[in-house]
Amino acid sequence: MSSPRERNAHSKGPKKSGQRAFNRKPDNGSDEWLWGWHAVAAALSNDKRSAPQRLLATPDRAKELESRFGRPKALEVVESAAIGQILPQGAVHQGVALRIPLLESVALQDFDARRGAVLLMLDQVTDPQNVGAILRSAAAFGAAGVILQDRHAPKLTGALAKAAVGAVDKIPTAHVVNLSRALETLADLGWRAIGLDGHADAYLEQALDGGPTVLVLGSEGEGLRRLVSEHCDQLAKISMPGGFESLNVSAAAAVALYEASRTRP
Template sequence: MSSPRERNAHSKGSRKQGQRPFNRKPDNASDDWLWGWHAVAAALDNRKRGAAIRLLATPDRARELESRFGRPKALEVVEGAAISQILPQGAVHQGLALRIPPLASVALEDFEARRGAVLLMLDQVTDPQNVGAILRSAAAFGAAGVILQDRHAPKLVGALAKAAVGAVDKIPTAHVVNLSRALESLADLGWRAVGLDGHTETYLDQALDGGPTVLVLGSEGEGLRRLVAEHCDELAKIPMPGGFESLNVSAAAAVALYEASRPRS
C-alpha cells in the first residue's frame, strides 16, 4: 500500500503539463457562464465586455484561443470533464467555458430610426433556446437590435448564448421595464410597431412600408398581451397556406425578419 506522500506525488504527476489545479468552489453560480466555441469567442472578441473572470479550456481549445487572441490572462487549461462539472448537466461546452461581465443594456435612443431598420421586441418569450435562436436570426438578417423585458426574459448566458451562436455579442439588446411604455417612446423616436397576431386579416407584407419598424412577437401560448397589442400601430399575420395555425416563435421571427428585410419602394 502506498504512503500518503506517494499518492500525493502520483496525483501531481498525473496532471498534464500546462494545466492548473482545478477549483470548483468559487463558481457555484453556473448560470453566469458562457460555453461553446462561438459564444465564448464572440464574447472575448467584444470590446464592450469587461475582462474575463475565468476562462476554462481543454488543451486543444486553449491552442485555438491562443492562435486567435494570444494567451488570455484568465485562461485555465483543464480536461473536458472538469468543465462539465461546473456547468449545468447536459451543457454541450465544446471544451470551453467563460465567466465575463455581462453586456450593458442599450438605450432605446441608441437605435437609429432610419428607413429599412428593423427592431424585434419579445413579449414574455421566456424559453432560452427560442430567444437564442431569435438573436441569431436577428443578427443574420441585419436587425438593428432586440428589445426584452427585464423581468420576463432569460439571461443572455448559458444555453441561450450557445443557441445564439455568438449573436449575443453581435446584436444590440435593450432591457426595458414596461414594453407598452417602450413602444410609446419608440413611436416618439420615429418607429412604427407591427405586432404579429394570427387572428388578424392583414398579412405581414401588407403591413410593412419600409420605414423603421418594430416587429413585436408574443409567447407561443398566449401571444401578444392586450396592452402591448394595443400599442402596436398594426397587427399582421404570416400567411400559412399549408393550414397550420402557428409557427414556433423563433421560426416566426425568422420569417418576419426575412419579409421585413426585403427592399420596399
C-alpha cells in the same frame, strides 16, 4: 473513528499531480458563464465586454484561443470533464467556457430609426433556446436590435448564448421594464410597431412599408398581451399557404425578419 466526510474523501483516491480541484456543483455565478466555441469567441472579440473573470479551455481549444487572441490572462487549461463539473448538467461546452460580466443594456434612443431598420421586441418569450435562436436570426437578417423585458426574459448567457451561436455579442439588446411604455418611446423616436397576431386581418407583407419597424412577438402560448397589442400601430399575421396555423416563435421571428428584409430600399 473517521467521519463519513473523511471516509468519502479517502475513497476518491489521491489527486494526480498538477490536477486542479473543481466542485461538481455548478458555480455560484453559473448564470454568468458562456460556453460553446462560437459564444465564447464572440464574447472575447467584443470590445464592449468587461475583462473575463475566468476562461477554461481544453488543451486543443487553448491553442485555438491563443492563435486567435494571444494568451488571455484568465485562461486556465483543464480537461473537458473539469469544465463540465462547474457548468449546469448537460451543458454542451465544446471544450471552452467563459465567466464574464453580463453585457450592458443599450438605450432605446441608441437605435437608429433609419429607413429599412428593423427591431424585434419579445413579449414574455422566456425559453432560452427560443430567445437564442431569435438573436441568431436577428443577426443573420441584419436587425438593428432586440428589445427584452427586465424580468420576464432569460439572461443572455448559458444555453441561450450557446443557441445564439455568438449573436449575443453581435446584436444590440435593450432591457426595459415596461414594453408598452417602450413602444410609446419608440413611436416618439420614429418607429412603427407591428404586432404579430395569427388572428389579424392583414398579412405581414401588406403591413410592412419599408420604414423603421418594430416587430413585436408574443409567447407561444398566450401571444401578445392586451396592452402590448394595443400599443402596436398594426397587427398582422404571417401568410401560411399550407394551412398550418402555428409556428414556433423563433421560426415566426425568422420568417418575419425575412419579410421585412424584402422591403428594405
